[in-house]
Amino acid sequence: MSGPAPRRVVRLLALLLMRWSGLGLALGFAAFQMWVEVAVAMLVALAQVVAWRHRLPICWEAAVSAACMIAAVSSFLLLFERFPWWDIPVHVTVTGVLAVLVAHVVRRGVPSPRAIVVTGAVLAVVWELMESAGARWVDSSIYVAPADTALDIAAGVTGAAAAALLWHRTGRAERRRARPAR
Numbered sequence: 001m002s003g004p005a006p007r008r009v010v011r012l013l014a015l016l017l018m019r020w021s022g023l024g025l026a027l028g029f030a031a032f033q034m035w036v037e038v039a040v041a042m043l044v045a046l047a048q049v050v051a052w053r054h055r056l057p058i059c060w061e062a063a064v065s066a067a068c069m070i071a072a073v074s075s076f077l078l079l080f081e082r083f084p085w086w087d088i089p090v091h092v093t094v095t096g097v098l099a100v101l102v103a104h105v106v107r108r109g110v111p112s113p114r115a116i117v118v119t120g121a122v123l124a125v126v127w128e129l130m131e132s133a134g135a136r137w138v139d140s141s142i143y144v145a146p147a148d149t150a151l152d153i154a155a156g157v158t159g160a161a162a163a164a165l166l167w168h169r170t171g172r173a174e175r176r177r178a179r180p181a182r
Helices: 004-031 035-053 058-076 084-107 113-137 146-178
Strands: none
Touching: 004 035, 004 058, 035 058, 035 084, 058 084, 058 146, 084 113, 084 146, 113 146
């Protein structure tokens, strides 16, 4: 079997993995009754399905899927506890791609870079409020020092700004390719 058929099969398998790996991870955790991890994996699955169903460009859909999956697996493997610095690149990346996703959904199409940055700032603040509530009412071991909270919000806004720049550049390149040649 050679030619385009194997490529289609590989592409289909890659899309299935990208769109359903969060649910697969949740099912795996559920088999071992790891309920907190199931909840985290279901958040990954939610982001994957929303990115897919709202027709986020495929490169951004892949970025959402990968970033959220990396964050979930990092939590499961306790990477945030083992490597305190790991929190920052995860905040930058996840907030950036989720800002693009949420702005895309809310705007029902192509969001402006400003909308992406504002969305990222809101997401970063909401995440930190949820983390603080979790530390108070769910698990007192959640680390919520004021300096860490400020750094996490700054990392999220930085990620959103970087994502907005990338979104603008990739969108401009796509529009240029779509223009008829003169």
